[in-house]
Amino acid sequence: MKKTIRVLIAKPGLDGHDRGALVISQALRDYGMEVIYTGLRQTPEQIAAAAIQEDVDAIGLSCLSGAHNELFPEVMRLLQERGADDIIVVGGGVIPWEDIPFLESKGIKKVFTPGTPTIETAKFIEKTVFERDGISSSKVSAQPPEKIDHIGIAVSSLDETLPFYVNQLGLTLEAIEEVPSQRVKVAFIKIGETRLELLEAMSDDSPIAQFIEKRGQGVHHVALGVSNIQNRIEELKSNGIKMINETPVIGAGGAQVAFMHPSSSHKVLFELCEKSKKEEA
Amino acid sequence: MDKQQRLKNWQEKTEQSMNRFPERKERFHTSSDIEIKRLYGAEDENYPFDTLGLPGEYPYTRGSQSTMYRARFWTMRQYAGFGSAEETNKRFRYLLEQGQTGLSVAFDLPTQIGYDSDHSMARGEVGKVGVAIDSLEDMEALLKDIPLDKVSTSMTINAPASVLLAMYIAVAQKQGVEADQLSGTIQNDILKEYIARGTYIFPPKPSMRLITDIFAYCQSHVPKWNTISISGYHIREAGANAAQELAFTIANGLAYVDAALEAGLKIDDFAPRLAFFFNAHNQFFEEAAKFRAARRMWAKLMKERYGAKNQKSWQLRFHTQTGGSTLTAQQPDNNIVRVTTQALSAILGGTQSLHTNSRDEALALPTEESARIALRTQQILAHETGVADTVDPLAGSYYVESLTDELESKANEYLNKIEQMGGAVSAVEQGYMQREIHHTSYETQKKIENGQEIIVGMNKFTIDNEHQPELLRVDPELGEKQKEKLKALKFTRDQDRVSAQLEMLRSAAKGQDNLMPVILECVKSYCTVGEICGVLREEFGEYTGV
Numbered sequence: 001m002k003k004t005i006r007v008l009i010a011k012p013g014l015d016g017h018d019r020g021a022l023v024i025s026q027a028l029r030d031y032g033m034e035v036i037y038t039g040l041r042q043t044p045e046q047i048a049a050a051a052i053q054e055d056v057d058a059i060g061l062s063c064l065s066g067a068h069n070e071l072f073p074e075v076m077r078l079l080q081e082r083g084a085d086d087i088i089v090v091g092g093g094v095i096p097w098e099d100i101p102f103l104e105s106k107g108i109k110k111v112f113t114p115g116t117p118t119i120e121t122a123k124f125i126e127k128t129v130f131e132r133d134g135i136s137s138s139k140v141s142a143q144p145p146e147k148i149d150h151i152g153i154a155v156s157s158l159d160e161t162l163p164f165y166v167n168q169l170g171l172t173l174e175a176i177e178e179v180p181s182q183r184v185k186v187a188f189i190k191i192g193e194t195r196l197e198l199l200e201a202m203s204d205d206s207p208i209a210q211f212i213e214k215r216g217q218g219v220h221h222v223a224l225g226v227s228n229i230q231n232r233i234e235e236l237k238s239n240g241i242k243m244i245n246e247t248p249v250i251g252a253g254g255a256q257v258a259f260m261h262p263s264s265s266h267k268v269l270f271e272l273c274e275k276s277k278k279e280e281a
Numbered sequence: 282m283d284k285q286q287r288l289k290n291w292q293e294k295t296e297q298s299m300n301r302f303p304e305r306k307e308r309f310h311t312s313s314d315i316e317i318k319r320l321y322g323a324e325d326e327n328y329p330f331d332t333l334g335l336p337g338e339y340p341y342t343r344g345s346q347s348t349m350y351r352a353r354f355w356t357m358r359q360y361a362g363f364g365s366a367e368e369t370n371k372r373f374r375y376l377l378e379q380g381q382t383g384l385s386v387a388f389d390l391p392t393q394i395g396y397d398s399d400h401s402m403a404r405g406e407v408g409k410v411g412v413a414i415d416s417l418e419d420m421e422a423l424l425k426d427i428p429l430d431k432v433s434t435s436m437t438i439n440a441p442a443s444v445l446l447a448m449y450i451a452v453a454q455k456q457g458v459e460a461d462q463l464s465g466t467i468q469n470d471i472l473k474e475y476i477a478r479g480t481y482i483f484p485p486k487p488s489m490r491l492i493t494d495i496f497a498y499c500q501s502h503v504p505k506w507n508t509i510s511i512s513g514y515h516i517r518e519a520g521a522n523a524a525q526e527l528a529f530t531i532a533n534g535l536a537y538v539d540a541a542l543e544a545g546l547k548i549d550d551f552a553p554r555l556a557f558f559f560n561a562h563n564q565f566f567e568e569a570a571k572f573r574a575a576r577r578m579w580a581k582l583m584k585e586r587y588g589a590k591n592q593k594s595w596q597l598r599f600h601t602q603t604g605g606s607t608l609t610a611q612q613p614d615n616n617i618v619r620v621t622t623q624a625l626s627a628i629l630g631g632t633q634s635l636h637t638n639s640r641d642e643a644l645a646l647p648t649e650e651s652a653r654i655a656l657r658t659q660q661i662l663a664h665e666t667g668v669a670d671t672v673d674p675l676a677g678s679y680y681v682e683s684l685t686d687e688l689e690s691k692a693n694e695y696l697n698k699i700e701q702m703g704g705a706v707s708a709v710e711q712g713y714m715q716r717e718i719h720h721t722s723y724e725t726q727k728k729i730e731n732g733q734e735i736i737v738g739m740n741k742f743t744i745d746n747e748h749q750p751e752l753l754r755v756d757p758e759l760g761e762k763q764k765e766k767l768k769a770l771k772f773t774r775d776q777d778r779v780s781a782q783l784e785m786l787r788s789a790a791k792g793q794d795n796l797m798p799v800i801l802e803c804v805k806s807y808c809t810v811g812e813i814c815g816v817l818r819e820e821f822g823e824y825t826g827v
Contacts, residue, residue: 013390013404013405014390014391014393014396014402014403014480015390015406015410015479016390016478016479017519018519019722022719022722022723023723023726026719026723027723040826041394041402041479065390065406065409065410066406066409066410066755067404067405068405069757070405071404071405094645096644096752113610114609115736115739118730119730228727229731230730230731248731250733276724
């Protein structure tokens with residue numbers, strides 16, 4: 001079974017800037033970790049106590065007020081005093097480069113300066129915790145997709161096909177839109193929590209036109225709903241899956257999508273699809 | 282009144298006012314000797330008088346004064362403060378010598394949260410993000426040799442705003458300057474602290490009382506003081522978009538107006554002293570439009586909803602700071618360019634005062650050199666570009682007018698939602714604004730990480746081997762020195778008077794009377810910020826977040 005990493009994100013001192021702490025909390029959660037956020041104005045004592053009580057694998061300290069040189073080492077000292085110095089501690093915030101060697105000498109594993117992608121922080125924590133626990137990271141399985149977001153069906157003409165779905169099957173047509181990146185026109189048909197996506201080619205060089213020419217109309221792809229798509233792509237790649245899109249592109253409904261190469265998935269074309277929470281609601 | 286007549290009246294009124302406030306030049310012209318008129322567009326027969334008005338007239342879309350920067354540039358007001366009061370005093374005097382026209386004080390976090398430098402919670406924080414002020418003694422050092430009847434001073438202080446304002450008044454009196462001659466601003470905006478900035482102390486109800494006490498006190502004693510600076514800046518920094526910044530700021534403004542009315546004040550007595558504070562972010566036209574929309578929205582609300590009669594109550598006057606969170610730690614010199622375009626959007630949006638950030642602020646507090654470049658940026662925009670030579674030059678742009686309208690309508694949707702929740706105080710208590718901001722901020726972060734949004738030098742056009750600039754370091758011994766100073770003060774001051782004043786404060790806090798006079802007596806007796814806030818903490822309780 002995959003180990004779920006537990007992380008405490010903490011704001012030591014009086015600094016009230018918690019945008020970064022909140023963003024990193026959510027990003028680590030989306031990555032699959034369990035995250036506890038302390039809220040503002042925590043003393044080093046409170047942070048060490050919470051970390052031990054919550055039995056976390058790692059602590060992320062965020063400070064933008066310049067008090068890091070005093071507060072971060074104090075957290076380390078207290079963890080050590082209580083025999084909890086196996087907890088991985090990382091830091092971030094407005095921290096001058098020249099302070100980083102000092103903080104690292106006090107046992108902070110890494111300091112993430114402004115502009116660090118959250119995925120980098122997540123991967124660092126994961127790798128460091130697994131190394132500590134002697135878990136080989138190759139055994140780590142990819143996060144499972146959450147649901148079937150939609151099933152794509154290639155059709156030669158929406159006008160000819162839609163009556164079957166709407167009139168005969170009695171389903172609801174949600175919207176029709178054009179997706180320039182794929183040169184297709186798409187009709188969404190809602191069915192339960194998922195959708196059927198009818199795809200009509202807008203030009204001869206559209207992937208749908210090529211698909212129909214080769215294989216005729218029919219089921220084209222299955223889209224898996226994921227959160228934090230970039231993470232999933234990285235994970236799949238590290239597990240040897242070939243991707244058609246290595247970075248997400250914008251698909252229908254403003255979603256971020258990326259296709260897996262069918263040669264890696266036993267000839268089924270799978271799409272990863274991430275919708276922002278608002279669009280889904 | 283027909284349009285021709287309206288324009289004629291405006292011209293007459295403007296020329297009259299120019300007798301008192303003349304324009305910077307007799308004649309404004311371009312490099313090709315084209316004369317630059319004060320105002321463009323209003324002679325057009327399709328000119329939309331109702332939505333744009335004329336500069337200095339309702340609904341103030343085109344600016345809060347009729348001649349705007351042709352008479353006087355915006356106030357160049359750089360936020361500064363670090364370390365001890367003595368060091369900050371030096372930086373202030375330097376900035377004034379360099380042509381800065383107003384002061385803006387940054388306090389350290391213990392001061393902002395009402396702890397003395399020797400409190401255990403103050404560990405590591407003394408003098409870090411601003412100047413450490415424990416007692417009147419520090420305030421005297423901070424303002425030494427600065428003529429308080431001549432400069433206007435803005436103080437970024439919220440939960441303990443009454444205490445720091447009282448200290449400012451007390452120092453002025455020692456200089457022989459009466460309170461009614463003082464001009465300046467206290468931020469005093471607690472709602473955005475709960476939403477975005479985090480330096481709250483007390484729960485909402487007593488906090489609102491402290492605020493309305495200041496309104497009432499200043500109205501009769503410090504009439505030229507801006508009693509609050511209702512701030513969207515930090516809401517934006519926390520991750521909101523332009524429409525959210527606009528909406529939540531105005532919603533908070535309405536909550537203060539309602540609280541003051543409920544406390545028995547009259548709208549036209551306090552509304553003219555309300556000031557605003559916005560962020561100037563990256564999207565150039567949207568930012569300029571945001572400022573224009575803000576003026577129009579506030580004017581309509583004050584006039585139509587609250588029935589304000591005084592034109593000064595309708596006018597939204599604001600300070601702007603360029604967006605700190607847009608600065609990158611990578612290739613920090615690029616930040617100078619960001620700051621320039623952001624500052625330009627604020628100028629084209631008609632700001633009354635402006636702070637331009639320094640290039641190194643994603644790394645540390647600015648060095649003196651960086652702070653000077655930031656000020657020079659404003660001076661170049663003012664003196665070399667000609668953008669300040671005509672009023673509201675973006676007016677009539679199809680794009681900008683449309684953005685102005687759309688921001689207003691998006692913000693109004695939020696305002697309606699907040700009203701349905703029972704107003705801003707209750708929306709804050711329910712965590713509504715906080716959630717909306719976090720959602721936007723997380724979506725932005727994802728867009729940056731997957732390359733949908735490009736940040737030059739950070740996720741594109743990056744370089745290896747970044748040059749590491751010199752950074753400002755705050756004296757690490759300062760915390761200890763400040764503790765020593767405090768110890769000495771407690772030894773030399775009249776301890777009986779201190780205790781008596783603090784007891785009077787306690788009983789005033791239990792009652793209904795205005796707290797300002799008793800706080801003023803406390804600071805004059807050298808009670809510390811921590812002692813005064815300590816008594817209020819015991820009486821009012823502490824806010825612990827949602």
